[in-house]
Amino acid sequence: MRLTILGCSGSLGAPGNPGSSYLITTPGNPGLLMDFGPGALAAMQRVHDPADAHVIFSHLHADHCSDVPSLLVWRRFHPTAPASRRHLMYGPGYAPEHFGRMASDGPSEIDDISDTFDFRPWVSGEPVDIDDVTVVPVPVEHPAVESHALRVTSQTNGAVVAFSGDSGMTPTLVDAARDADIFLCEAAWGPAAENPAPGMHLSGVEAGRIAREAGVKKLVLVHIQPWCDKEATREAAREEFSGDIVIGQAGDTFDL
Ligand SMILES: [Zn+2]
Ligand SMILES: [Zn+2]
Numbered sequence: 001m002r003l004t005i006l007g008c009s010g011s012l013g014a015p016g017n018p019g020s021s022y023l024i025t026t027p028g029n030p031g032l033l034m035d036f037g038p039g040a041l042a043a044m045q046r047v048h049d050p051a052d053a054h055v056i057f058s059h060l061h062a063d064h065c066s067d068v069p070s071l072l073v074w075r076r077f078h079p080t081a082p083a084s085r086r087h088l089m090y091g092p093g094y095a096p097e098h099f100g101r102m103a104s105d106g107p108s109e110i111d112d113i114s115d116t117f118d119f120r121p122w123v124s125g126e127p128v129d130i131d132d133v134t135v136v137p138v139p140v141e142h143p144a145v146e147s148h149a150l151r152v153t154s155q156t157n158g159a160v161v162a163f164s165g166d167s168g169m170t171p172t173l174v175d176a177a178r179d180a181d182i183f184l185c186e187a188a189w190g191p192a193a194e195n196p197a198p199g200m201h202l203s204g205v206e207a208g209r210i211a212r213e214a215g216v217k218k219l220v221l222v223h224i225q226p227w228c229d230k231e232a233t234r235e236a237a238r239e240e241f242s243g244d245i246v247i248g249q250a251g252d253t254f255d256l
Contacts, residue, residue: 001026001133001154002255003161003182006033006043008222008248010188011063013038017250019063020223022163022184023048024152029131030054030087034150034163035064041071043250050074051083054130055117057091058165059147060098069103075116086118088130090137092146093121122148132156138176140167141199149176159256162216166223168199169206177214181256184248185210187221190228191236204233208240222248 002025007018019037023044026032031053033040044050051074057065075083089095096119100110113119120128122137129135132155137148142165149172150163162180164173166188177183188201195203202210204221211219219241224230230247237245246252 001156001159001161002253004047005220005222005248005250005252006040006047007037007250008184008224009037009063010186010223010225010228012226013063014226017226018043019066020058021067023053024133024161026132026154026156032056032130032133032152034058034152035165036067036071037063038066040067041074049081051078051081052087054088054090056089056130056135056150057095058150058163059142059145060092060095061145061166064166065099066102068099072099072103072111072113072116083116086116089113089117089119090122090128090130090135091119095119095121122146124148129155136176138172140165140172140176141170142166142168143200149173151176151180154256157256161256162214164202164207164210166201168197168201169195169210173210174214177210177216180214180216182218182220182254183211183214183216184220184222186223187233187237188223188225190224190230191232193236204236205239208237208245211237211241211243211245216243218244218246218254220246220248220252220254
């Protein structure tokens, strides 16, 4: 399987880097999008047919899902290549209403997205099969919203991509990332030595600690806010994790 970073900017988009969105592709299947933050649709147009992908969400903060209304327009109204089928969508149970409000014409309306997406709610810890990958949503700590780390395993070769979503420090992140080939881990607080708000996001050093405890092969630092020093964030993670550490960038691809 191939992982492509469409965007990994933290909390909001940055020049050349959309908000949170990752594309997993396997031969002969639709794409699988993890999150769809601001700017993701434009990035998607470079690498994969936007009308041919399932979508799964870590959580529904705007920086992880705000390009969905644009995706609905593409899927429904592209003049020559609209979506040819309903694709799967997984997320918190309120996702259809959330997106229905975002895509509606007025404050009292809710767009019905069931014409183009077959929505199914996550059940924490319960694996789901999507074509030839298995996804486990692992509950994590993030204020006020249902939030999951996502562990994606190839049924073909057993390769694992784990994605922290947004989370403070919690042991379930280690479970989600255990022995992963690639661990996409947020480091929203950048190089901060002290976590300014525990239970919300991670610092670079905490991302490194989770990577070490989980025994991952490669740590990809993501969700670093545009005003943070990325290289210093990597150095902070290095204090805890001696393996390969990459600073995620839009357009990066990883073959597993
Ligand atoms: Zn976020
Ligand atoms: Zn969030």
